Amino acid sequence: GAGVSQSPSNKVTEKGKDVELRCDPISGHTALYWYRQSLGQGLEFLIYFQGNSAPDKSGLPSDRFSAERTGGSVSTLTIQRTQQEDSAVYLCASSYSIAGGGETQYFGPGTRLLVL
Amino acid sequence: GQNIDQPTEMTATEGAIVQINCTYQTSGFNGLFWYQQHAGEAPTFLSYNVLDGLEEKGRFSSFLSRSKGYSYLLLKELQMKDSASYLCAVGRDDYKLSFGAGTTVTVRA
Numbered sequence: 001g002a003g004v005s006q007s008p009s010n011k012v013t014e015k016g017k018d019v020e021l022r023c024d025p026i027s028g029h030t031a032l033y034w035y036r037q038s039l040g041q042g043l044e045f046l047i048y049f050q051g052n053s054a055p056d057k058s059g060l061p062s063d064r065f066s067a068e069r070t071g072g073s074v075s076t077l078t079i080q081r082t083q084q085e086d087s088a089v090y091l092c093a094s095s096y097s098i099a100g101g102g103e104t105q106y107f108g109p110g111t112r113l114l115v116l
Numbered sequence: 117g118q119n120i121d122q123p124t125e126m127t128a129t130e131g132a133i134v135q136i137n138c139t140y141q142t143s144g145f146n147g148l149f150w151y152q153q154h155a156g157e158a159p160t161f162l163s164y165n166v167l168d169g170l171e172e173k174g175r176f177s178s179f180l181s182r183s184k185g186y187s188y189l190l191l192k193e194l195q196m197k198d199s200a201s202y203l204c205a206v207g208r209d210d211y212k213l214s215f216g217a218g219t220t221v222t223v224r225a
Contacts, residue, residue, distance in 0.1 A: 004158075033213070042120075042203070043159070043215040056211075091158060104149070105213060107158035 002026075004108035006092050012114045013082055021077045021111045025094030032075050033105060034067060035091045043091065049075060050097075082115045089113070120216035122204050127222045128194055136189045136219045138204035149205040150178055150189045153218065159203055162189070191221070199223045 005024045013019050025032050034046040046059045049069040060066070064082075069075040079086055089110040095103035119141045128134040140148070147166035151159035165171055165180035165187060177190040191198055201218040208214070 031211075035215075040217075042217040043205075045212055045214065048211055050211075059212075104161050104164060106161065107151075109158050 004092055004094050004106055006090075006108040006111050008111060009109060010112045010114075012116065014116055015084060016081055018078065018080045019082055019113065021079075021090050021113070023075045023077070023092030023094075023108060025073065025075070025092070026106055027073075028096070029094035029106075030072065030097050031095045031103065031105075032069060033093045033095075034075070034077050035093065036061075036088045037091060037110070038088045046077070079113075082113075084115045087113055087115045120204055120206055120214060122202075122216045122219045124217070125220045125222070127224060130194055130196060130223055130225050132194050134191045134194060134221060136191070136202050136204075136221070138187045138189070138216060140185050140187070140204070140206050140216075142185075142206050142208060142214070144209035145182065145206065146209040147207040148178075148180055148187045149207060149213065150176075150187075151203040151205060151215075153201045153203060155200070162202075194223045196223050196225070 007022045032049040035043040037043050047054055047067050051072050052069050064080045067077045089112050091110045092108045093105035095105045122138045149164050150162040152162050153159040163178035165178050168181055170179045175192045180187045199222050201220050203218045204216040206214050
């Protein structure tokens with residue numbers, strides 16, 4: 001596609017429910033990243049994928065968070081048993097390759113998650 | 117981890133120049149990015165510096181000094197549409213891109 005797309009754009013859920021956020025990267029980009037941006041805060045790195053592999057999951061805030069990527073394309077970030085502190089904008093980005101951090105990342109519009 | 121510091125807010129007049137400074141401490145440095153983020157929108161790429169010096173791109177320029185752990189983004193001939201948050205981000209030689217909290221620039225007529 002022309003750019004990174006994410007769905008849903010907005011999600012309101014009740015505390016304790018599970019949510020699934022989707023990211024569709026730019027076609028041909030092998031690297032995919034998930035970030036979280038809380039109100040007034042900088043972007044917090046969560047996880048990255050090189051192909052379908054996520055070598056380092058240490059950025060995920062807790063074991064309630066998981067992510068997968070299939071077919072080297074679409075990625076899903078799942079939050080189980082959501083808590084109010086999970087409320088944030090979840091941004092996905094992709095880059096052509098991982099290239100040691102020097103590759104430009106292109107961001108999707110984000111999913112705004114509100115946990116009541 | 118990284119320490120990335122940039123001012124929280126700046127205000128300038130339309131047509132003026134504003135310089136946004138960013139200082140950082142990191143290991144495995146592999147370049148410094150500047151992103152622009154309008155309220156409610158995704159960050160968009162502005163510039164990338166990996167070597168010392170000034171990179172000019174139209175009204176926007178970015179400078180890097182690796183020895184000082186210092187960068188700035190220079191916005192010239194400010195326009196109202198330049199009102200946004202500007203994010204300084206440090207790339208490392210593994211894979212992570214670490215962002216500062218952002219500088220909110222307000223352009224006034």
